[in-house]
Amino acid sequence: MQDLGGAFGEALRLIVQLDRDLLEIVGLSLRVSLSAVALAALIGLPLGAVVAICRFPGKAIVVATLNTFMGLPPVVVGLVVYLMLSRAGPLGELGLLYTPSAMIVAQTVLVTPIVAALARQTVEDMRSEYWEQLHAFGVGTGGMVATLLWEARLSLVTVLLAGFGRAVAEVGAVIIVGGNINHVTRVMTTAIALETSKGALDLALGLGIVLLALVLGVNGLASGLRGMVARHGHA
Amino acid sequence: MAMPEAAIAASAVPGSLPPAAEVVLPIAGRGLVVRRGGRTLIDGIDIAFDGHGLTVVLGANGAGKSLLLRLLAGLVAPDGGTVTWGGTPPQRRHAPFVGFVFQRPVMLRRTALGNVRYALKAAGVPRSMRDAIAHRALGDAGLGDLAGWPARLLSGGEQQRVALARALASSPRALLLDEPTSNLDPASTLAIENLVLAARKAGTRIVLVTHDLGQARRLADEIVFLHAGRVLERAPAQHFLDGPSSGQAQAFLEGRIVL
Ligand SMILES: Nc1ncnc2c1ncn2[C@@H]1O[C@H](COP(=O)(O)OP(=O)(O)O)[C@@H](O)[C@H]1O
Ligand SMILES: [Mg+2]
Secondary structure, eight states: OOOEEEEEHHHHHHHTTTHHHHHHHHHHHHHHHHHHHHHHHHHHHHHHOOOOOOTTTTHHHHHHHHHHHTTOOOHHHHHHHHHSSSSTTTTGGOOOOSSHHHHHHHHHHHHHHHHHHHHHHHHHHHHHHHHHHHHHHHHOOHHHHHHHHHTTTHHHHHHHHHHHHHHHOOOOHHHHTTTTTTTOOOOOOHHHHHEEHHHHHHHHHHHHHHHHHHHHHHHHHHHHHHHHHHHHHTT | OOHHHHHHHHHTTTTTTOOOGGOSEEEEEEEEEEEEEEEEEEEEEEEEOSSSSSSEEEETEEEESHHHHHHHHHSSSOSSSEEEEETTTTOOOGGGGGGEOSSSSOOSSSBBHHHHHHHHHTTTHHHHHHHHHHHHHHHTTOOOOTTTTTTTGOOHHHHHHHHHHHHHOOOSSSSEEEHHHHHHSSHHHHHHHHHHHHHHTTHHHHEESSOOOHHHHHHHHHEEEEEEEEEEEEEEHHHHHHOSSHHHHHHHHTOOOOO
């Protein structure tokens, strides 16, 4: 096993010199997690807003379900998506297992409830302020969904950042459906797990530093945005 | 939402009213009752507003003024009775013909101009006409210079003027206002009152809630006096202010607390 100081120096060298393997892994991580968040936004934002704006029987149950699904364990999501995509599964025909697409699907399943639940909360807070005025304008439900999503846009960016932070840092789902195949489905988290177990600490540490910087940066951006929203009521 | 062509054409000329807007009059409530938590907040109100002029709704805090206005605007469903616009239940496509200004202006996170444009879009005014109408509405409200400002960064008085300009932009046949000046300084109050008077002169049917007697004196053609969820009096303004018939209204005018 390498000594820690040496591994750390080597890790920094990989980052500074923009090592090809490292870049490839970081690039795939970003591609998978950003795609997953984009899909989660497409589904989760309108879903959350509709639940927030509409009054319907069983709404409390839907809200509770959304909130519960925020805490889905990644390995369980991985397992379920694996079963769907495996040869014998209902979507086996698509041949997606062990491809980046499978990883995107898994992370989308993981992140969509988070986006939907947080968007529901955000939009519901606005509903009370806007509903009567928009109704007086003659705006219908669809118009209200679109309007309140737009009015909440800054808060919703922090929601998407939270979703991205969760997606890019999870390992359980992508390792099951992606398989951690070198140059194909290896992302930061799965690579760190593998390289560490092999004792190749330099690449593991290098990726760990990049991942840490990314997650901290995203969280910093999110809390900065939240502060801005609080101060200015995002005019 | 479709808007009849006549209405669109008329919208382009503030001051003239689209004939199609007539469908919302009279705005009427029959046998209105609202109960919440065992209390009867609106206690059997029959009322209708038609034609022209400006009605001020007076009454102490908690008399049910805001609730009555929101019922008539179709924003709250009564527990008993019915609300009709032109004889039929309020319809979404007619909403732009019944303007509503709230006590606290609700500004969208856009510019002042963007706020007016939004209301025009909701009213079905074609995109190509929105800018011109919105600029004119803001100009009439003395807000021409602030058109490009984020609405939420305007002062309270300016926001309320934007809210009024926004409500008037779609040339409503009726305008309901709930204590529009209760949070404003005298200059802003005067600006709002002048806009309301101009709309009245242009033919808009106006119902304005206030508990400010001075405002009632300055604006009202007639007065409706509400007490404990009931209409106690409805009379020409001068008549009411000179000598109301009910003891509660008498006490209200003298500034005594009425229970
Ligand atoms: N949604 C509601 N639930 C319970 N009570 C309400 C509700 N809306 C209004 N009230 C009560 O109804 C009464 C009349 O309210 P409101 O119409 O706002 O009075 P006003 O505008 O004349 O001051 C008040 O006592 C108020 O507390
Ligand atoms: Mg009130």
